[in-house]
Amino acid sequence: MPQNSFLQSSFDPSDWRTLLVNLGLVLILGQVLVWHYLRFSPVLSNKRKFSRVFVFVAATTMLVISVVQSSLALSLGLVGALSIIRFRTPIKEPEELAYLFLAIGLGLGMGANQPRLTGVIFAVILGYMSLLSLGRTSALPPRLLLHLSGTLAARAGASTESVLREVLDTAGEGSTRVDLRRIDCEGANFNATLVLDLERAEAVGPLLTRLEKVLPGSSISVVEGNSLD
Secondary structure, eight states: HHHHHHHSSOOOOGHHHHHHHHHHHHHHHHHHHHHHHHHHOOOOOHHHHHHHHHHHHHHHHHHHHHHHHOOOHHHHHHHHHHOOOOOOOOOHHHHHHHHHHHHHHHHHHTTTTOOOHHHHHHHHHHHHHHHHHHHHHHHSSOEEEEEEEEEEGGGGOOHHHEEEEEHHHHHHTTEEEEEEEEEEEETTEEEEEEEEESSSSSGGHHHHHHHHHHHHOOOEEEEEEETTO
């Protein structure tokens, strides 16, 4: 008899109401986490596509914890199952990993039937992250990651040195910082990557116009770069 009790689940069917309430809270708070990520996260990846998994991860974690917490045998089986799972999706931004852990923590807390503690900690973490994000946005100037690609043949008699000097001088107009990260020259092809701190966001348009005059027919790519060092 003791051997059989080791394998039996002690889950009480009367707890279904509590389980459903906690599941509802997970779905609601998971949507709050999605909104917070879309609103405050500075990552450059496809945020809408990535945020779709938050509610799914939180609800799945709650399901697993709710099932295994009532049986030691199921808990040991879960350890064995997780030991053969390999996650292949790369997480490029540390902040994305933090949001995923928060979604997992939300599921863990609700699965362990700790809704008040989980809700309070969840709200405190999101509030703190919001304050950091707002402070970062107001303190930092508009930062751009700019890539310029063109050919020296567009400028008669132009050399790599003269074009690079003009690009840096042009980028410096209206910028508090110009950081040349990379330059590639192969024959007549010219490629340069810069990080710029603009004095104001409205300076982007005039900057692009000036760069087009420096290297006519060039390809210019601009990405928001406030998350760059």
